[in-house]
Amino acid sequence: DQQVKQNSPSLSVQEGRISILNCDYTNSMFDYFLWYKKYPAEGPTFLISISSIKDKNEDGRFTVFLNKSAKHLSLHIVPSQPGDSAVYFCAASAASNTGKLIFGQGTTLQVKP
């Protein structure tokens, strides 16, 4: 049972344009959501997070949007840079099970110069 889903395995955008990565979840108990970034041969690194009490969180070029009614979140990167090319994982957790983070399958982003 895939509780966190990233339905787009890959995304290609032009440098300077916006990248939008999407994530859906099924467990209504999830109340904390995160995005991680992973380069080849490295471990994932934390990028940005959002609590369910908010619908938007912004950090520089990165913004995460949460739509609780649709059980959907998205990561916007603007402007996209070639160094943003990586695999992006969406993850979620529930306060009732603090610490256990459930990840999606990942989306490979390629930003073309």
Next chain:
Amino acid sequence: GAGVSQSPSNKVTEKGKDVELRCDPISGHTALYWYRQSLGQGLEFLIYFQGNSAPDKSGLPSDRFSAERTGGSVSTLTIQRTQQEDSAVYLCASRRQGALTGELFFGEGSRLTVL
């Protein structure tokens, strides 16, 4: 060390052999996690240790998998009688006490290949 350290970085073994993967978390981090990433798949939760509490083993795929955390620091993930489907990158992560759930720091992983 400065980050989460995992060893070995690469392990090739024959089907049926046992393997041990080691994780040294960031000093002072009380929570430790094991995940694995199979080819083309996402990060699959395996097990979670938090301080002296009983570990959350709900993600272990079979009884061939076990993990220990000695002295609240180093952890070893053991896979007995390895199968080809066990081939994956095994990732360890740690989190400091009091940190938000999401602030996991990952190691670079141990790539396991079962022939």
